[in-house]
Amino acid sequence: MAQQELDLLHPAAPPRRYSEQQRVRLAKIAVLQADGRTPYPVSVPRDRRISDVRDQCADAHLWPDVPLSLAGRVQAVRDLGGVIFAVIEEQGHEIQVMLTLAETPAPLRMLWRQSVDLGDIVSVTGCITRSRRGELSLLVSDWRMASKCLRPMPSRRSGLADPDARVRHRYLDMLVNPDSVAMLRHRSAMVHALRQRLISTEYLEIETPMLQALHGGAAARPFKTRSNAYRTELFLRIAPELYLKRLCVGGLTKVFELNRNFRNEGADSTHNPEFTSLEVYEAYGDYQSMRRLAQDLILAAACAVHGRPISMHRDPDGELHEFDLTAPWPVISVHDAVACAVGRPVTVSSTSDELTAICRDNGVHCGPSASAGEMVLALYESLVEKQTVAPTFYIDFPIDACPLTRPHRTDSRLAERWDLVASGFEIGTAYSELIDPVDQRERLTSQSLKAAAGDPEALQLDEDFLTALEYGMPPTGGLGLGVDRVLMLLTGAGIRDTIAFPFVRPVSP
RNA sequence: GGGCCGUUAGCUCAGUUGGCAGAGCAGCGGACUUUUAAUCCGCGAGUCGUCCGUUCGAGCCGGACACGGCCCA
Numbered sequence: 111m112a113q114q115e116l117d118l119l120h121p122a123a124p125p126r127r128y129s130e131q132q133r134v135r136l137a138k139i140a141v142l143q144a145d146g147r148t149p150y151p152v153s154v155p156r157d158r159r160i161s162d163v164r165d166q167c168a169d170a171h172l173w174p175d176v177p178l179s180l181a182g183r184v185q186a187v188r189d190l191g192g193v194i195f196a197v198i199e200e201q202g203h204e205i206q207v208m209l210t211l212a213e214t215p216a217p218l219r220m221l222w223r224q225s226v227d228l229g230d231i232v233s234v235t236g237c238i239t240r241s242r243r244g245e246l247s248l249l250v251s252d253w254r255m256a257s258k259c260l261r262p263m264p265s266r267r268s269g270l271a272d273p274d275a276r277v278r279h280r281y282l283d284m285l286v287n288p289d290s291v292a293m294l295r296h297r298s299a300m301v302h303a304l305r306q307r308l309i310s311t312e313y314l315e316i317e318t319p320m321l322q323a324l325h326g327g328a329a330a331r332p333f334k335t336r337s338n339a340y341r342t343e344l345f346l347r348i349a350p351e352l353y354l355k356r357l358c359v360g361g362l363t364k365v366f367e368l369n370r371n372f373r374n375e376g377a378d379s380t381h382n383p384e385f386t387s388l389e390v391y392e393a394y395g396d397y398q399s400m401r402r403l404a405q406d407l408i409l410a411a412a413c414a415v416h417g418r419p420i421s422m423h424r425d426p427d428g429e430l431h432e433f434d435l436t437a438p439w440p441v442i443s444v445h446d447a448v449a450c451a452v453g454r455p456v457t458v459s460s461t462s463d464e465l466t467a468i469c470r471d472n473g474v475h476c477g478p479s480a481s482a483g484e485m486v487l488a489l490y491e492s493l494v495e496k497q498t499v500a501p502t503f504y505i506d507f508p509i510d511a512c513p514l515t516r517p518h519r520t521d522s523r524l525a526e527r528w529d530l531v532a533s534g535f536e537i538g539t540a541y542s543e544l545i546d547p548v549d550q551r552e553r554l555t556s557q558s559l560k561a562a563a564g565d566p567e568a569l570q571l572d573e574d575f576l577t578a579l580e581y582g583m584p585p586t587g588g589l590g591l592g593v594d595r596v597l598m599l600l601t602g603a604g605i606r607d608t609i610a611f612p613f614v615r616p617v618s619p
Numbered sequence: 620g621g622g623c624c625g626u627u628a629g630c631u632c633a634g635u636u637g638g639c640a641g642a643g644c645a646g647c648g649g650a651c652u653u654u655u656a657a658u659c660c661g662c663g664a665g666u667c668g669u670c671c672g673u674u675c676g677a678g679c680c681g682g683a684c685a686c687g688g689c690c691c692a
Contacts, residue, residue: 130664131629131646192652211652228645242653261629265644267656268631274687275630286630379689475692492692615686 131262138225142255145221149258154233155179161203163238167246173238180205180248181233181256183285184226185266194222195241198232202288206247207234213249222253229259229285277612293607296415297597303414304388304593305368307407313364313390318353320346320370326575327351327514329567331374333383346372351514351588352575354391355543358586359578363393368593379604380535383613386593391543395587397526400540401441401503404530404589408501408537408596409435415600422602423499423533430602439501441528444490447504451493456486458508458523465489483508483523494531501532501599513553513569515541530591532599538591545586547579 128136139149157179166173182198182205189195194209209219213236226232235252264270269286276283276290283290309315323342325332327349335344350367357365368388377383390403409419412435416422419435449456452468460468465485469476474492476485486508494504505528509517518524526542544550554571561568597608606612 129629129646134646186655186657188654188657190651190654190657193654195654195657197655206655208653241655243655245653245655247653262645263630265630267644271631272626272687282630473692 129262132260135227135258135260135262138227139258141221141225142258145217147221147255149255151254151256154181154254154256155235155252156181156233159203160198160200160205163205163248164203164246167238172240175237177235177237177251178248179233179235180207181231183259184228184230184232187226187228189223194219195247196226198234202291206241206245207236207250207253208239208241208247209250209253213251215251218250218253225255225258227259227262229261229263230255231257231259273606274614277606278614280611290607293597293601293603294610296601297608297610299414300411300597300600301368301386301593303410304407304591307410308366308390311364313366313392314362316354316357316362316365316367317369318347318350318357318367320372322347324570324572326569326572328371329569331566333372333374348373349387349590350389351590352572354389355583355586355588356575356578358391358393358543359581359583362391363584364391366390377606377613379606380595380598382594382605382609385605385609388589388591388593390589390591392587393584396542396585397505397528397540397587400587400589401528404538404540404591405439405501407591408599411596412600415597421501421532421600424602433500435501437500439503439530441503441505443506444486444494444504444508445506447494448486448489451497452489456489458521460486481508481510483510487511495536496534498531499533501530501537503528503530512541513557514544514550516544516546517549533602535595535598536592537595537599538589540587540589543583543586543588545579545583547576550579551576 142149160180160182163173163178163180180198180200182200184196185199185204186197187194192211196207196209197204198207208214209222211219233254233256234248234250236249237251239247239249241247264282264286266286270276270279270283276287280290284294305315321335321337321344323344325345325348327347328351330348332345332348335346336342337344349371350369354365354367366389369386370384371387372384373381375381375383388407390400392399392403395403412419412421421433421435422430423433424430445456445458445460452472454468456465456468460482462482462485465482466476468474469485469489472489472493474485474488476488480488487510490504490507506518506521506524507515507527507529509515509523509525512525512527515525515527518526528540529536530538530540544553554569554576557569558571561570594605594608597603598605601608
């Protein structure tokens with residue numbers, strides 16, 4: 111009885127099943143321990159980076175004839191009996207190491223043979239030399255295990271090809287596919303360049319709430335969560351827009367946020383449930399000035415990634431082609447673009463009946479209650495975006511679908527908004543912001559009616575935001591760029607390659 | 620939601636008409652004093668995604684499901 115209780119309270123872990131290769135590697139830990147060594151030491155000798163040695167010895171020079179210590183992951187071992195060659199790698203830089211009869215004490219050579227596997231991280235100490243074939247090499251006089259690898263590495267020749275495994279085990283992808291590490295570097299360079307471009311022109315970076323009691327600033331389904339302390343439902347933000355505008359009311363004239371948004375939708379080649387956006391607001395700007403800023407930011411990002419203003423575009427055959435971003439980016443009205451796509455005249459004056467027929471003829475589905483503007487938008491989204499390869503600004507959207515955008519200065523049926531589209535997907539959007547609190551209240555009220563009618567993407571009415579507007583927000587241009595999307599544009603990659611850890615379905619227990 | 624493709628050793632992949640489960644790399648044992656995709660000899664390694672069906676016999680044929688990828692909506 112007492113034993114049963116104990117068993118229940120302290121259930122034994124089920125025995126782990128190890129593959130043959132895992133068992134072999136575990137056994138090698140015992141070999142190290144029998145020699146008084148630990149497979150996971152707190153520190154190991156390392157006084158240079160592998161790249162330092164490579165750089166200094168690039169032109170046939172050798173390091174001064176004094177021992178130094180390097181550390182890296184074992185990528186290859188060639189044991190010729192009298193001499194053992196191995197390749198260790200650190201941060202993408204490799205160097206050969208040699209264990210020889212003459213220079214390496216016999217017990218250390220033996221221990222290497224008995225305990226080192228591909229994938230182990232080792233520290234090696236010795237002098238830099240060249241092999242008979244001229245390969246820069248460290249002649250090992252001493253070595254330590256820095257971290258024993260207990261699982262067999264994917265084959266270096268084949269890499270890791272399974273797309274699911276590549277994102278689930280990104281560390282493995284990084285270890286065998288250099289492109290994956292390069293992408294992370296590109297991303298870091300790009301994000302830095304975007305911040306640099308803004309901060310150097312006196313924009314202020316502010317972090318606004320990600321946990322919000324009301325979700326707003328975009329049309330999308332939110333993730334819901336709950337505050338225990340305040341016993342209230344909260345949302346992960348779908349956009350930072352309404353908080354950044356409060357900052358504009360508060361007197362900041364140039365402000366931006368580069369951070370994560372969350373949308374409770376599926377994942378595909380251009381969508382991840384959490385994604386990074388850049389939103390910029392500038393007082394006394396408008397959607398025209400934001401257009402110049404957007405192009406500027408993307409050119410800065412391109413130079414950070416590629417060293418010059420180009421993007422990479424993948425054609426239908428999978429071939430990558432360079433694309434010159436300095437050529438002027440077309441600016442086309444949404445109605446003209448739709449008209450061109452359907453081969454019939456479409457203008458802001460087109461009637462609902464005409465548009466219903468055009469939608470039907472082009473296989474575009476709209477709800478029966480869709481307004482003319484919503485139909486134009488549906489046509490635009492299904493017929494224009496995917497066909498757009500070169501960066502193109504589509505401007506002056508029907509006002510129906512733009513609840514946060516001010517009416518066009520010359521035609522109130524249009525909104526002063528553009529979308530930037532390239533490589534078949536939307537990269538960013540910008541508005542001349544709606545600052546009229548009376549108009550804004552009406553628009554959000556009609557959105558909340560939609561929400562009440564069951565539209566899960568409708569905006570919520572944020573009373574505090576409206577109150578802020580009533581204190582007066584200066585005429586303002588606002589810009590949003592999808593940061594992941596910009597990197598996709600620049601590299602020709604899918605969104606899952608541009609994010610270090612894209613969403614993957616959790617493994618079922 | 621629909622269509623197509625995929626799931627076999629740690630990785631990358633073959634697997635014929637339904638007849639003992641295969642290769643390369645990786646692993647294990649051995650040889651080898653300058654290799655660099657080292658080479659040579661020998662050996663081991665599998666819940667063929669899951670379940671059901673057809674069959675004397677299923678990795679292969681049929682059905683359902685799961686997961687992944689691509690395309691379409």
